[in-house]
Amino acid sequence: MYCLWVDGPYKGKGYGKALMEYCIDDAKSNAKSGVCILGSKKQKAWLTDQSFAKSFGFNVVDDTDNGYELLVLSFDGRKPQFAPNARSMRIENNDFTIIYDNQCPYIKKSLEVVKKYCEENNVPLTVNYVDSLEKAKSLPCVFNNWCVFYKGKFETVNLLIDVEMLKRILKK
Template sequence: MTHIEIVEMDGQLLEGIGSYCLRSKKIGEGYKSKNKWLNQQFEKGLRYIQLLEEQKQVGFIEYTDAEYSSRVVHAEGYIMIHCLWVSAVGKGYGTQLLQKCIDDAKQRGKKGVAVLTNDHTSWTPSKALFLQHQFQLVATAPFDFELLVYPFSGDVELPYFPENWHERLAGYHNLTILRSFQCPYVEVATENILAAASKLDISVDLVEIQSREELMEKSPTPYGIFSVIYKGQLISFHRLTVHSIYKKLQTLLEEPV
């Protein structure tokens, strides 16, 4: 019989088992930055739970109180899921991890659980699992973002997005990267932007998001942790190849001011 273990990570276990994503490159800056970020967030109540199959990492869920989350969502009193990922599909592992989060939220007297999804990128969880477990679509935002929520009662206020996305984008004319290290792939995503910009001799403003308040104020998408903007337009909120970025930037560079 397959041995399954659900392990809630802490700083000591990060040194041993390690975090899930990018674990094949543990000496890389992205992986190290993620673990540093996790240790900081553990102090604020973040949960990072891995599922082990025969002592092998096969999935994880990361969630926190919405008031400390890396998603640009107003959701006071809710739990916000950042990530949910499994590599061994069809075994119910995703359901086990999600149920762990739901049970935790109920035990802590939360209003419910929320998650940000986007069908056009793998950088957010797939919404199919959540729709199977009483989550409902409550809001949408530009660039195909959706907010799914499982409220624990019918009389609680539902989470919602800000409404000034266009105004946020319009505030950036120079090529600008906004980032934090909730995701380890942000480092390589940044490197690709810098490489493409260098080929076109475009200078880059790199903004390190330092707080939840700054995130809520500046991010031009609900995803929050990585945004690339040029001439008031969103280039990307996830990793692209250098070639793809080059083409996007070149098109905007050639447009009249």
């Protein structure tokens, strides 16, 4: 599960709890092993709040060197782990590179911002769309929804990318 959060005037009305309960019930009714959530040691605005997830019984079962955590609510005792390739957080391509799928409504707008900026500023851009389970499992990052690399190095999973963030990354 990615990005379970409630925004704006809908916060504090029980929608997050209802969404989480629905997800857990759905996983159980479909005989799944459990539910996983991507988290971070330092809370990031675009990831589910770990304290919220932990209130439902989620526990951290794996982490990466750069602070991402895998939280799990296991129904059968299994403890999944990040794939070794996800731990690398590196690619061979030096272009500004985005790997994404269509799980989030913010992706289209963010892609438009990045493409426009890169075109106007002659920044080499590579965009890779994840359209299969095999591609998702082979990614060099923990987040298959959206990840950004520059000069081969992982930069962010922040979907809400803007021109100022692009400039900061490109200065590195």
